[in-house]
Amino acid sequence: MTMSPATSDKESATQAQPPAGDKTTGRSHQGQILDRQQARRLAVQALFEIDSVGHLPGDVVDARLANPDPNDSGPDPDVAVSDTASTFLRFLVAGVVTNRGDLDDMIGRYAPEWPVNQLAII
Numbered sequence: 001m002t003m004s005p006a007t008s009d010k011e012s013a014t015q016a017q018p019p020a021g022d023k024t025t026g027r028s029h030q031g032q033i034l035d036r037q038q039a040r041r042l043a044v045q046a047l048f049e050i051d052s053v054g055h056l057p058g059d060v061v062d063a064r065l066a067n068p069d070p071n072d073s074g075p076d077p078d079v080a081v082s083d084t085a086s087t088f089l090r091f092l093v094a095g096v097v098t099n100r101g102d103l104d105d106m107i108g109r110y111a112p113e114w115p116v117n118q119l120a121i122i
Contacts, residue, residue, distance in 0.1 A: 027084070038081065039088035042068055044122070046093050051121050057097050061090055 027035070046060045065086055069079040081089075096103065104116045 027082075032084065035082050035085040036088055038068070039085040039092060042081070042085075042089050043092040043096075046089070047096055048122055050093075050097070057093055061093055064089070 042064045046057070046064050049055055049060050050057050065081055067076055068081050069077050071077060107114070107116050107119075
């Protein structure tokens with residue numbers, strides 16, 4: 001699923017589907033691991049921005065995909081994000097955004113000495 005800037009609200013971010021297996025692309029097992037690792041890193045960055053600044057999830061994910069490795073000290077490197085990584089990124093962000101209340105409740109239940117509203121964003 002691709003979210004354009006016109007469909008970048010919370011609702012569109014939550015429409016992502018879980019990624020299908022990558023068996024038909026010929027991507028190596030190591031390549032699949034790297035795709036998922038990249039998607040998880042981008043998801044943490046996106047969720048931090050969503051939580052700290054309040055930007056719309058779809059806008060943030062689109063920005064991460066457009067420039068996955070921004071560089072403050074020079075030109076941004078040309079980093080490709082595979083379709084598999086992009087799909088998994090959208091799936092992760094949508095899952096957290098959709099289930100945030102349940103996730104906060106679970107953290108509160110299993111870590112009562114750490115109130116969720118007092119935890120650092122990351």
